[in-house]
Structures are given as C-alpha cells and as structure tokens.
Amino acid sequence: KLRFDPREHQHLRYNPLRDSWVLVSAHRMKRPWKGQVEKPPEENIPRHDPNNPLCPLSTRANGEVNPEYDSTFLFDNDFPALQPDAPDPGKSSRFYCSNKVMCFHPWSDITLPLMQPGEIRKVIDKWAELIEELGSTYPWVQIFENRGAMMGCSNPHPHCQIWASSFLPNEPALAERCQREYLRKHGEAMLLRYARMEAQAQERVVVENEHWLVVVPYWATWPFQTLLLPRRHVLRFPDLTSQERDSLASIMKRLLTKYDNLFEVSFPYSMGWHGAPTGTHLEEDMNHWQLHAHYYPPLLRSATVRKFMVGYEMLAQEQRDLTPEQVSPAAAEPLNTPILKENN
C-alpha cells in the first residue's frame, strides 16, 4: 500500500487565522505551463524623476510641492479610497477614515532590502508613530505595501500606504474572532503558541533571530507566502522595544533579500501588519492578539510565471501547487522548485 507523502499527495490544511481550508495539490507543479507569462519588473528606474509625484521636490496632483526629504516622507493620498469628509449615506454603510502614503526613501531606484538597517529602522519608527496616532481614534489602521507592477503598484518609488477606518474590515474581524476563540479554548494566544511550535520544528522557518521568526505558514495559500512573528507576546506595533525594532529591520532585510534572490528579480508582493484593534479597543482585554505581518507574493514558477487564484479558488477553495515545507530552505530541492535562498 502506497505511503502518504505530502509532497506527492493531495490533502487539506486548516488555516486557524481565517477559519478556512486550503487544498494542497503538490504534484500539480509537474504539469507543463503554456499560459500567461508576465513582464519581468522594470530594471532601469531613474533615481530621481521630476515627473514622479513621489520624488523629493515634485509637484503632486493637488498642486503641493514635496519637500526635499532625506528619509521617510508622509502625505495624504491624493486619490484616496477613503474620503475623510464624505456625506453620510445613513444606516450601517457609514464610516469615516484617513488615507496616507509614506515614501520609504528619497531614491526611486531603491527598495527595502537594499536600504541600510538604520534607514529601515526609520520606516519602522514611522509605522509605530502612525499606529499610535491614528489608532487613538480609529479602531483599525491598515499599513500595507504593494510592491511591483504585478501587484497593482503604479509607482516604482518605494512606498507604503496607511488606510485607517472607523470600522473593523473583514480580514481583521476574522482574525479577531479566531484568535479570541482560540485563547478561550486553549488558554494561550494562538500565534504565540504557533511561533513556538514552528521554532522547534524548524520545518517551515525561513529566517529567524533573537526577537523574530519568519515561516511559510502551514496553511499558506500563495506559493511563497510568509508570516512574520515576534517571539514575545506583543499586541500592537507601537509596543515594540527599540531592540525589537532594530532586530525587525534586520530580519526584514534578510527576508526580502531572500525573496529577491529566489528568482533573481525585484520580488513582487503585497504585505501588511495586523495587530490588536485600536480606538475604543485600546481599553479592552486583547490578550488573544499577537502582532504579525503577512507577505503575499504572486509568483509561482519563475520571475514571469505567477500563481492564478481563479476559477476553483474563487468559487470553491484556495489551492496551492507545492507544499509550504517545499519552499522553506530546510527542504531538499524538490520538483526543480527553487527554494527561498539567502545571500547577504
């Protein structure tokens, strides 16, 4: 009788943060690919382009001129999805919000992994400040970065966005419910326990240091998806100590360098931070929460062949074509799939 091999045989995995299942069909990497091939990321980005509205000294859509900034630079989104002053639609569909853009660096031809740890630390401090500030009134402050044209980013200048809202969006609401339920049942914060288990098993760890752990989570849906977790119980981003922030700058640089090395290309992804809700929730017991960041990269086989989350995924259930263990560096190189490699 054939023995079960997760790299060869289909199975289901449970995602405890979303209370949903992932279909793992590892053997699917064997099928030939004759479908869409993407353009590789642009390589010759000028360091300074006076027509790029995110560069120092450029004029933006609203007529404002950017300062000659030399570190991070923050401003209100000129085409916000969330309007702070929209009229009241009445009933449950009403909300208020804030929309900001933050440049990481004055140069357009740099990305987080190429920045100095000290420069990344400045980004981290700004993130903490923003969550502190906006979180004093808003229950949810979403920091996210879309990197690369493949992830809908329309400006190559390194930047992230901060959308704060008076409602708890779907995804954090789900994470809130799942983590709350877990603590109630098991007496421990879910992701704290999960990080400990992963650190011990070393099966899905991508990089780690004294304060942080990055894993391809057991339930990852995107081929090279990762989860970045502190080892200590931390509810919210501003709670990070100075040491933990330096350590975060270092682990982000290592993770993103691995990503870039994987297919030797500036690796596209969407990433963002989830921590305990803020606003009035600051007064509540939120010990079921553990701060974490999700990285969702679209690529599957190479710099130009992505994973399509389409028909079956949209209508039935997410499905991945290789196991999370196969993409972590500990794995032997299976199916000619490049593993996440480090080089710095």
Add this chain to the structure above:
Amino acid sequence: KLRFDPREHQHLRYNPLRDSWVLVSAHRMKRPWKGQVEKPPEENIPRHDPNNPLCPLSTRANGEVNPEYDSTFLFDNDFPALQPDAPDPGKSSRFYCSNKVMCFHPWSDITLPLMQPGEIRKVIDKWAELIEELGSTYPWVQIFENRGAMMGCSNPHPHCQIWASSFLPNEPALAERCQREYLRKHGEAMLLRYARMEAQAQERVVVENEHWLVVVPYWATWPFQTLLLPRRHVLRFPDLTSQERDSLASIMKRLLTKYDNLFEVSFPYSMGWHGAPTGTHLEEDMNHWQLHAHYYPPLLRSATVRKFMVGYEMLAQEQRDLTPEQVSPAAAEPLNTPILKENN
C-alpha cells in the same frame, strides 16, 4: 450640506451570500492609471491545431487520442489537482475526488457567445448530467470556466472543468450557512427574494428573460461581476426543465455577447455554478438554496487595464472603484466608464 451620492461618496455594502462587506469608493475611477497594462487576448487562434491536446484527434499527455468529436467532449484531467487514488493522510485532511475537463466545441477559435443556442444547450445538458452523476456520491461538484490567459487559462480551446470533492469547500460552505440562516430568519430563500427585488427595481439588471435574470449584484466586488439567477425556485442544476435550459442558453449568449462588446475584446472571466450540496445532502431539506452562477471578470478600465485585488483587499477588505449601478445598462454613462452594452 452635501447630499450623499453613491457614485461620488464612499460607503460599505453587505454581501449576504458571504457575510462580509465591500468598500465602494466610486470616485477612485478618477485617479490616473500608470500601472501595469495587460496584453490583449490573442486574436489569431487556429480553428484546429494538431498540437493542442484539447482538439479532436489530438494525443493527450497520457497517450490517449481524442475522438473526432463534433459537440462536447469530456475526459479526466491529465494534471488533476484532486487525485482520486491518493493515499490517506489520516485525520481531517483526507478526501476523495474527481477531476474532469469538458470541451464545449470541436473548434479552438470559438467561444460560448459565438456558439449557436443549440450548441450551448448541449453544454447545459452535459452540465446537468455531470452534476446528477457525480452528485450521486460527492457532496460538492464544482463546474467552473476560466476564460482568457488573464484568468490563468493555459489553453485557448473553449472548455470548462468539473472538480468534485468529498468535502464542502469554503465558498459553498459559506453560501450554505448564509442561505440557511436567512431562510430561518425570514421564511424565504434569500436569492429568490433578491431576484424579485432586483427585477422590480431594474437598477442593476443586465439582461433578463422569462426564466432568468442577470444582475450586477448590489455587493459586487469585481467591477463587472454578475450573478445569474433563475426566477423559479430551483435547488440544483439538473432540476432545470427543458424550457429553462433553452432559455439559459439564450441568456448566456446575450450576457457573454455584452461582455465581449464592452471593451471589444474576448472578455476574460472565471465563472461557476453553485447549487444545493449533493451526495448525502440529497436527502436533506435544502430549500434555503437557490441555484446561481457567478461571473468574475478581472477587467476595470479597458481591455488591458484590470482591477488589482491586492494590499488593502488581501489584508483588510475588498474594495471597488465604481458602483454596481454604474456598470448596469440602465445607468447614464458616468465617469466615462463604458457600460455593459448589448448587440445581438
């Protein structure tokens, strides 16, 4: 004081089929687009390509030779995501399944909207047969079509897939829970009531006939997403009468022609059918269900500019850039957005 205008002002909409919210930021269509531009769909597909494994008389990956079929043609997927004979991983991650591909027509250069109603009817009858047959043992039979390279389709020959599984996948499980709850609370099947409301309001109707209604649902997340509903209470696909099937062939042809006319391009989408679960559920009371099909097209502004569901959408909440009413043909032409036009 400014009056609320859904086409100008942000608001939230509730999706009762998924128990989640959509952020509508209609004004976002005004922002300039400097991001990724897609290749338009291939135009010169040969009618018959002996190297295409889906064509009549071609040899497939497993060595089998296709018959000289002249209508639909069904076979087991040569690179299945679901293996019928995989060993048992034990515990809750075990399942069994079936994976089929169905060609719609012997020609590679044809699509559903270009086929004759009689030919579409044959596809419909085959769908009914498959749900009947596989549904006798499997609780869920997912019929889906990925059309266009932008939707991960790697073969231009017109075809769909049928994946049957021994588990109820996430999306149908959610639809099951939401519809069951609605009937319990309101004493009527949710989508039956919804179809009646939409037919009366005529605000979001795209096409309709005696037996069917197509709307851009109030909670649509994809710009040109539609929901296809029977007017009569129908639990499952095989329950459709002969008249309803002819009528379905006609409305599918009209809907897909509108899609193709919108940007004058073979319109990409993923679509699929959801009906009451089968297998052992055939014996249960499933009156809360109403058969329906979802169409999820990726395009936003033109044949080459798509909607990116990225950072905020992946990490927080889905967000759309124009209202569902703005894309239905009843709407005046707003923001230079083409409306769904009909022409047949």
